Each structure stands twice: as C-alpha cells, then as structure tokens.
Amino acid sequence: IAGYVDKGAFVNFGGPCIKYTKKPCLITLGLLPSLRIKEDKVAPGAKKNSIVTPNLGAGISVAYKHIALQVPVYYNAKTTASDGRWNVGIGAGYKF
Numbered sequence: 001i002a003g004y005v006d007k008g009a010f011v012n013f014g015g016p017c018i019k020y021t022k023k024p025c026l027i028t029l030g031l032l033p034s035l036r037i038k039e040d041k042v043a044p045g046a047k048k049n050s051i052v053t054p055n056l057g058a059g060i061s062v063a064y065k066h067i068a069l070q071v072p073v074y075y076n077a078k079t080t081a082s083d084g085r086w087n088v089g090i091g092a093g094y095k096f
Contacts, residue, residue, distance in 0.1 A: 001032075001061070001070045003091020008038025012057070012072065012091060024065045026095070032057040032072050063095045 001012040017030020036055045040048040059072035070091040078084035 001068055001091040001093035003070065003072070003089050003093075005036075005072065005074055005089025006038065006076065006087040008036055010037065010055070010057070010072070010074075010089065010091065011035045012070065012093075015056075017061075026061075026063040028061045028063075030058065030061075032059055032070075034072070034074075036074070057089075059089075066095050068093045068095045 003010055003012070012032045012034045014028075015031040015033045017028040019030075020027045034055045034057050036053050037051060038053075039051050042048050055074060057072040057074040059070055061068055061070040063069075070093070072089045072091065074087050074089065076082070076085060076087060
C-alpha cells in the first residue's frame with residue numbers, strides 16, 4: 001500500500017493483524033510496518049532527519065479481490081518544532 005499522511009508519503013507492508021474474510025472481500029485490523037517519506041522542516045543550518053525513515057503504524061485495510069484501501073494512523077514524536085500527535089492517512093495498493 002502506498003499513501004499520504006501528514007504532508008508526506010508512506011509505503012506499508014502487511015504485519016500482524018486480525019483478519020475477517022468473506023470472499024472476495026478481506027478486512028484487516030493490525031500493525032503496519034512502514035517506510036515514511038517526509039522531509040523535515042527545520043531552521044537553516046539545523047540538522048535534519050533522513051527523508052526515508054522506518055515507522056510502525058496501525059490501521060484498517062479493506063481489500064476487494066486484489067485492490068486494497070487503507071486508513072492508517074501514525075504517531076509523530078515531539079520535536080523542537082512540533083508537539084507529538086497522531087496523524088490519520090489514506091492509502092491504496094495491490095494485495096498479493
């Protein structure tokens with residue numbers, strides 16, 4: 001699944017989940033090991049994090065045949081520029 005959250009992108013991979021199947025539909029609620037792609041907004045001259053970082057999200061995924069939609073949530077930790085908070089995203093992808 002690839003998607004958008006908090007002014008950045010993510011690529012998710014299936015992780016441990018609770019799954020309900022009724023052919024041809026599948027609904028999962030679980031953890032989402034992810035790669036987040038987002039550039040830090042920092043003051044000039046300050047150090048930045050890497051643009052691509054590993055992250056763990058949680059969320060619900062719905063698949064019909066091989067097309068999947070997902071609503072993940074991620075927690076961004078507190079930094080000097082922003083408070084920590086939960087962010088909701090949206091994504092779409094292909095189920096193998």
